Amino acid sequence: MSHLKHLFSPIQIGTMTAKNRLLMSAMSINFGVDDAGNVTEQLTEYFVARAKGGTGMMLVGGGAVHPTGLELPHLPTLWDDACIPSLEVMTEAVRPYDAKFGMQLMHGGRQSYHDDKVAPSPLPAEAVVKGVPRELTLSEIHEMAAAFGDSARRCRDAGFDFIEIHAAHGYLINQFMAKNSNKREDEYGGSFENRIRFLLELFRDIKDKTGDDFPVGIRINGNDYIKNGWTLEEALKLAVILEQQGADYLHISAGVYGSTELTIPSMYVKHGCFVHLAEAVKKEVSLPVFTVGRIKSPEMADRIIKEGKADAVAMGRSLLADPEFANKAASGDLTRIRPCIGCCLGCIHNVLALEPGACVANPDVGREYQVKDEVRADPPKKILVVGAGPAGLAAARMAATRGHEVVVCDEKGHIGGLARLAAIPPGRGEIMDIVDFLRNELDRMQVEVRLNAKLTEEFIKSIRPQEIILASGSL
Ligand SMILES: Cc1cc2nc3c(=O)[nH]c(=O)nc-3n(C[C@H](O)[C@H](O)[C@H](O)COP(=O)(O)O)c2cc1C
Ligand code: SF4
Structure with a gap:
């Protein structure tokens, strides 16, 4: 695999060795969890498909450590041994597919969907969700930190290989860390040391309850990209501290609800x-970034x-777009990868509307x-598909x-x-990637494409299809 030898080389994360360096990042997908909070076959098979597809590491998104921290209605709940x-x-x-499987631990804080929101300070989220959160008391802060530790222990007991603490994207931990969302005057607000205290306490609690041999990564923002938010300078300082504290990797992301950079x-x-943010952090630490x-x-x-x-x-x-991304990349035939076109429609728009996550591709x-x-x-049958648009x-x-x-x-002659029209305005060219992908797939399977073909009775008779699929409009 000389063409992608860096991506497909193993990586050591604490005590864990992953077979390659591709992580499926945590995504709160808002399906596959029943009303009692139990994971169902739907979520399981979603991950099995991506593990089979060769992904080296995968994270379940949005595991809620406390009932007040459930970001979306259908995410795994971790606050009880049940x-x-x-x-x-x-x-x-x-497990049989050799992907290292982790759970991301999160508390949504003021960015949770429900009405029982809590936060360091009673300030509403900058965008997306409405409602003023209740300010956490000191004893509740300790309860939340312990909830992270207890949830981590449950994940370990359930057979996960590692966990990731979600300290990014404007959720509860990030709310403590950032000046714009933390106006506390006690030991959890004000100075940098006070604002990161909650994270360090819950990290210690996790390590105490899971043992030092259980890998714990931390996702932080390299920049909140919002006025008075968490900065790169602060991230660099924190990275050094987290390394000293025994973090097993750092995952550098960016943005909160309402950021200028999403x-x-x-x-x-x-x-x-966001690569420049990770690059800056990597210069400060020697743990995996x-x-x-x-x-x-x-x-x-x-x-x-x-x-x-x-x-x-x-x-x-x-x-999401292609569960077999890793295997296809490793095979060398990159045209076989079904591309994400960055439309955000099926995935994040759906889940923020409290619908199940999906993908237009x-x-x-x-x-x-x-x-x-x-x-x-x-x-097999002979099938005529009428319409050569994406559908x-x-x-x-x-x-x-x-x-x-x-x-x-x-x-038409093409x-x-x-989709061709939709791809014309500046910045929208990627829409055609999905058309190119489908074209390659049809070529590979030797599907005949007849262009400039009017759908007449004569034409249909010449094809002699057993079934006709009418796909004359997709957008
Ligand atoms: C539907 C959806 C849900 C997401 N939920 C989470 C989440 O629970 N935790 C998290 O850290 N990031 C979450 N993200 C952000 C992704 O992990 C990732 O950082 C982001 O999509 C950018 O990476 P990409 O361009 O490869 O998609 C979510 C993204 C999507 C599309
Ligand atoms: S193609 Fe669109 S819907 Fe699918 S994952 Fe990419 S951004 Fe989301």
């Missing part, structure tokens, strides 16, 4: 937009590691448990994957339908 059995089913299902950057933002943010291409990921800007690369949405997100055993069609091409790809003989037709 969570352990269903989590154990999930870790056991993932945590989940759209197609208008350059690839690798992860980077994230619009890193889509395996070559870019490999280069970041090669150039010493980070030790490992996290990807979120690229692994990958209709199987959240359906992995339903499609995992799909078999080839018997007998028609995707339908043709799926039918061909199942073994059907497929013809796609379009009355494929892509209205």
Whole structure:
């Protein structure tokens, strides 16, 4: 695998060795957890698909350490031992595929969806969610720190290989750390040392309850990108302290609700937009540093590691769009990777609307448990797909994957339908990546595409299809 040897080299994280340096970053996907807070087959198979796909490390997103900290309604709940059995089913299902599997521990604080919000200070979130949080008392702060430790112990008992503390993105820990959200006048507010106290206390509690051999990473912002928020200068100072305290890796992200630079950057933002933050942190510490943010291409990921800007690369949405990203990258045929186009529509827009997470490029997100055993069609049919826009091409790809003989037709002289139009304005060219991907897939499976073909009776008779799929509009 000489072409991507840095990305596909093992990495040591504390006592854990991951087979490659690709982390599926934590994503609160808002499905696969039942009303009692138990993980279901839906979440399990979502991760199994990505573990099978060769991902080296994966994090479950949004594991809530306390009822007041549940960010979204359908995220894993970790505040009671009752969570352990269903989590154990999930870790056991993932284990055969040699992906290191972790849980991200979070408390949403003022950025939680519900009305029982708590925070260091009674200040509403800058955007997205409404409502003034209740200020935590000192004894509640100690209770929250202990909740992180207890949750970490449950994750260890459930068979996770590591955990990540979510101290970024404007959630509770970040709220303590940043001046704009922490106006306390006690030992948890004011000076830098006071603002990071909550994080250090809960980190110690986790280590005490899980033991020093259980890897604990910490995700912090390299910059909040908001007025009076957490800065890179503070992140550099904290990184050194966290290394001294025994953190096993640092994961450098950015942004809070309402930032000028979004945590989940759209197609208008350059690839690798937060790499400079990880690079700056890496100069201060010697523990593994992860980077994230619009890193889509395996070559870019490999280069970041090669150039010493980070030790490992996290990807979120690229692994939603293609669970087999790692295996396809390793195979060398990068055209087989189904791209994330940075639209943010299926994923983050959905979950912030309290809907299940999805992906416009990958209709199987959240359906992995339903499609995992799909078999080839018997007998295969001849299928005519009318319309060579993204929907028609995707339908043709799926039918061909199942073994059907497929013809796609379009009355225009090109494929892509209205996606071509949508991709014209500046910054939107990536929309065509999905069309290019589908075109490559159809070529690979030798699907016939007839352009400039009017849908007449004569035309249909010449094809003699057993089924017709009408896909004449997708946008
Ligand atoms: C649907 C969705 C949910 C997310 N939830 C979390 C989360 O719970 N914790 C977290 O640290 N980051 C979360 N993120 C941010 C991602 O981990 C990642 O940092 C971000 O998407 C940028 O990486 P990417 O460009 O590779 O997607 C979420 C992202 C998405 C799209
Ligand atoms: S919905 Fe859009 S941004 Fe989100 S993962 Fe899919 S392609 Fe990427």
